Amino acid sequence: MRIGELSAASGVPLPTVKYYLRENLLPAGERTARNQADYSPEHLARLRLVRALVEVGGLSVADTRRVLEAADNPGLPLDDVLGEAHQAVTNRPTPSRPEPSWSGARDLVRQTAQARGWRVEGETPALDRAADAAAAVLSMDVPELIPLLDVYAEAAEGLAEREVAAVMSMGEQADIVRGVVVGTVLGEELLSALRLLAQRSVTLKLLVPDAEDASEPGADAA
Numbered sequence: 001m002r003i004g005e006l007s008a009a010s011g012v013p014l015p016t017v018k019y020y021l022r023e024n025l026l027p028a029g030e031r032t033a034r035n036q037a038d039y040s041p042e043h044l045a046r047l048r049l050v051r052a053l054v055e056v057g058g059l060s061v062a063d064t065r066r067v068l069e070a071a072d073n074p075g076l077p078l079d080d081v082l083g084e085a086h087q088a089v090t091n092r093p094t095p096s097r098p099e100p101s102w103s104g105a106r107d108l109v110r111q112t113a114q115a116r117g118w119r120v121e122g123e124t125p126a127l128d129r130a131a132d133a134a135a136a137v138l139s140m141d142v143p144e145l146i147p148l149l150d151v152y153a154e155a156a157e158g159l160a161e162r163e164v165a166a167v168m169s170m171g172e173q174a175d176i177v178r179g180v181v182v183g184t185v186l187g188e189e190l191l192s193a194l195r196l197l198a199q200r201s202v203t204l205k206l207l208v209p210d211a212e213d214a215s216e217p218g219a220d221a222a
Helices: 003-010 014-022 041-056 061-072 078-090 101-115 125-139 148-168 173-207
Strands: 030-033 036-038
Touching: 003 014, 003 041, 014 041, 041 061, 041 173, 061 078, 061 173, 078 125, 078 173, 101 125, 101 148, 148 173
Parallel strands: none
Antiparallel strands: 030 036
16 A cells, blocks of 8 residues: 555555654565555554554653664563553653652552562562552541552552453463553553443432433433
8 A cells, every 4th residue: 555545544644654764663665666665454554553552552752763763673572561561651751759758659559579489579660650650648637548549559450460361361472572561551541441431420320319310321311
């Protein structure tokens, strides 16, 4: 297919497709003339992946390139690919980290993880990101939320076990790598959105228990 067809099939605007090509996020097509190239179904799949990582996952172009380079390296251990995906997801502006309160929050997160038998590397960015959130909670004097750390950990562990099992069942190494990248980056966004939906639903059931559920078929019928 030509580049215009690639744009139409993917739903990605033509200028954006060209931008991804310039940034080496999308491999060049097979040159057929001086200003023409053909693109394969593999290009279409790659373009959809790039769009998802950038537009839905919120990754920068630089982080997207790093993740894709890791995924494209057949000699790179799967754990390193996962590490690149984690780094990309957590590569956000760093909030202020006043000592010693932040270190105390980090220790609390580490203790929670260790109590569940998790293997936590000392320099993993997810540990610092969790500490940022825990430190903010501790600074706001809302002790009712502190026990939820164990609840979050339990939920996260169960989800991680299911995610890893699903990815490892894909069989081929290339499919597993793609599953790791997609599951890590897009799963982050999906989980956050579903949690918000669930919070809203639970709140409505508690505060307005007799209200008609607008999600039920025919709820809007006169």
